[in-house]
Amino acid sequence: MKKNIRLFQPYIGKEELEQIKDSFDKTWIGLGNKVSILEENFKEYFNEPDGECIALNSATAALHLALNVYDFPKGSEVLIPNITFVSTSHAVLYNGLKPVFVDVEEETFQMSVSDLEKKITKKTVAIIPVHFGGHYCDMNAIMRLAKKKKLKVIEDCANCLGGKYDNKYLGTIGDIGCFSFEEKKNMTSGDGGLIFTKDKSLVVKLNKLRWVGINKDTWKRIKSQNSKDEDPYHWYYEVDVLGYKYNMNDLSACIAIEQLKKLDKMNNIRENLISYYLEKLGKSEFYKPTFPYDLNNSGYWLFSLRVKDKNNLINHLKKNGIATGVHFMPNTLHPLYHEYDKNDTPISYNHWEEILTLPLHCYLENEDVDYIATTIKSFYEN
Ligand SMILES: *Cc1c(COP(=O)(O)O)cnc(C)c1O
Numbered sequence: 001m002k003k004n005i006r007l008f009q010p011y012i013g014k015e016e017l018e019q020i021k022d023s024f025d026k027t028w029i030g031l032g033n034k035v036s037i038l039e040e041n042f043k044e045y046f047n048e049p050d051g052e053c054i055a056l057n058s059a060t061a062a063l064h065l066a067l068n069v070y071d072f073p074k075g076s077e078v079l080i081p082n083i084t085f086v087s088t089s090h091a092v093l094y095n096g097l098k099p100v101f102v103d104v105e106e107e108t109f110q111m112s113v114s115d116l117e118k119k120i121t122k123k124t125v126a127i128i129p130v131h132f133g134g135h136y137c138d139m140n141a142i143m144r145l146a147k148k149k150k151l152k153v154i155e156d157c158a159n160c161l162g163g164k165y166d167n168k169y170l171g172t173i174g175d176i177g178c179f180s181f182e183e184k185k186n187m188t189s190g191d192g193g194l195i196f197t198k199d200k201s202l203v204v205k206l207n208k209l210r211w212v213g214i215n216k217d218t219w220k221r222i223k224s225q226n227s228k229d230e231d232p233y234h235w236y237y238e239v240d241v242l243g244y245k246y247n248m249n250d251l252s253a254c255i256a257i258e259q260l261k262k263l264d265k266m267n268n269i270r271e272n273l274i275s276y277y278l279e280k281l282g283k284s285e286f287y288k289p290t291f292p293y294d295l296n297n298s299g300y301w302l303f304s305l306r307v308k309d310k311n312n313l314i315n316h317l318k319k320n321g322i323a324t325g326v327h328f329m330p331n332t333l334h335p336l337y338h339e340y341d342k343n344d345t346p347i348s349y350n351h352w353e354e355i356l357t358l359p360l361h362c363y364l365e366n367e368d369v370d371y372i373a374t375t376i377k378s379f380y381e382n
Contacts, residue, residue, distance in 0.1 A: 003321030003371065008184040011266055011362035012255065019254035031211065034253035041260055042194060046169050051196055052203045055248035055256075056210055059158040059180030059193040063091035065209050065246065066154045066176040066195060067126065069202050072097060076125040079151075081111040082330040082348040084130040088156050089331045091128075100124070101332055103345040109133070109290055109355070112347070113141040120145075126152040131160035131170050133327065134186070134300035135291040139165050139173045146174075154178065161186040162267045163299025170299065171196050181256055186301050187263045189256035192248050205241065213243030269362045271295045274303050276366050277358070280373035281305075286380040290355050302327055306354040308380075313356065316379045322372055325357040 023029050039053040046053075056062050067078065074096040080088050082101040092099040103115040111129050127146055129137040139155075146153045153174030160170045161179050171177025176199070181192030195206060208215050214237045248256075259266075275295055281287070290304035304327065307313055314324050330348045332341035343349075358372060 003368075005322045005359045005364070005368055005372065006361065007323040007325050007357065007359050009361040009363050010183050010188045011262065012188070012259070015258040015261070016255045019258050020251060023250050023254050029251045030249050031247045032250045034250035034257065035248050038248070038253040038256050038260070039194075041257060042196070045260060045263075046172050046196060048169075048172050048196075048198060050200075051172060051198050052200065054195045054197075054203070054206045054210060055253060056193040056195065056246045057248055057252070058087075058182065058191055058246075059156070059178050060087040060090065061210070061244065061246035062178035062180075062193040062195045063087055063128070063154070063156060064094045065206055065244070066178055067091055067095045067097065068209060069176075069205050070125070070152060072125045075123070077121060077123045079116055079119055079124060079127045080331075081128075081130050081132065082332055082345040083109060083132060083328050083352060084156065084331060085158065085328055086331055086334065086336075087158070088128055088130055089337060097125070098123075099331075099337070099340050101330075101337075101340060101342070101345055101348075103347050104132075106347050106351065108135060108292060109351075110135060110137045111142070113138050113145065115345075116142070117145060120149055120151070124149070124151060126154055128154045128156050129174070130156040130158075131163065133291055133302035133304055134160040134163055134298060135294070136160070136163065136165040136170060139170075143173065152176075158182070158185060159301040160299040162263050164297040172198070175199055176202070181252070181259070186299055187256070187259035187266065189248070189252035189259065192252045192256055194248075208239075208241050209243045210246040211243060212245055213239040213241045215240070266362050267299050270300055270303075270360055271298055273360060273364055273366075273369060274300060276369050277303055277373065280369055281376065284377075284380065287376070301360075303358045303360040305356050305358065306351065307356050308354070310354060310356055313376070313379055317372075317375060320375045322375060323359060326355060327357050328352075 035055050042053040077098045077100045078092045103112045105112045155174040155177045157171035158180035163170045177196040179194040181189040287305045287307040331337045
């Protein structure tokens with residue numbers, strides 16, 4: 001039988017459908033109680049009593065608002081790794097800021113701290129470390145540097161939800177953490193995102209920014225001024241910032257509420273599959289793992305190899321029913337970012353063409369991994 005092994009596959013079932021049915025029964029599917037429940041559940045999950053969560057319609061929106069909330073002067077510089085999804089870079093441009101691309105470490109493919117340090121100028125205002133593929137950046141070094149230089153740190157956690165670093169959840173270490181629930185990510189809500197922050201001073205503004213600038217607390221204030229039960233001002237709100245339409249809705253929140261309950265299990269399944277991949281593939285002169293996988297309390301999203309003869313391998317795997325992908329091309333290779341290319345990220349440029357993403361999802365079985373490993377090995381033996 002011809003195999004058809006997908007690269008990603010959302011792990012969704014009747015629990016998500018039951019939650020959605022509840023919203024249908026209540027005929028409330030927009031921004032409402034389910035979104036609030038999801039935000040509370042995430043606060044509990046991160047085990048950060050001082051933290052606040054704001055649910056959004058994507059991580060792209062989260063990254064946009066994370067920079068927007070600080071009102072940095074136009075043209076200020078934001079340091080981002082060159083190997084990331086374009087949303088990280090777009091968030092900088094959306095805000096009228098300037099992306100400065102930082103190289104990655106050859107051993108980990110994560111943002112290089114030594115290159116980061118070199119690229120800080122008087123105009124730098126923030127760093128966006130991306131825990132690419134789910135492997136952690138060197139957060140101790142990045143936080144130390146940020147503190148010394150008074151820079152904000154916005155963690156792009158679209159690849160690493162549930163992963164820990166030094167016993168803390170990734171995304172709770174910097175000033176703001178941005179998460180994705182896009183279909184392919186660690187958990188999904190179809191599309192969705194979330195901001196986590198311990199900086200309470202940002203929360204009111206972030207809540208306004210996600211909902212076209214409407215301050216939900218205004219009508220409560222007006223109501224308290226009208227001591228009578230009748231409240232002719234129930235419709236009243238004020239807008240004092242240029243907000244966006246970035247809120248999550250209750251339908252997505254229903255899916256996310258159930259996915260969060262399964263998150264640790266899903267990360268665990270992926271950990272076991274990665275461990276089995278590494279065992280079956282063994283050492284080779286033709287390929288090696290992209291990341292030094294650290295499989296404890298991890299939130300890996302990708303199983304990625306650095307391979308020789310990538311294009312022919314892709315075709316060979318495709319012929320054998322195995323999907324592959326490439327995450328990610330350096331952002332400065334996209335025409336939109338050519339003008340920001342200083343040709344100073346040599347490791348990204350020299351090595352990105354080797355990286356290949358292999359199937360990793362919760363329906364994958366060990367025998368699928370056996371088959372994929374055998375197919376890869378047979379390619380190089382011929
Ligand atoms: C997927 C991804 C995003 C964007 O997430 P969306 O929820 O689809 O907007 C941002 N950064 C990285 C690194 C990603 O992989």
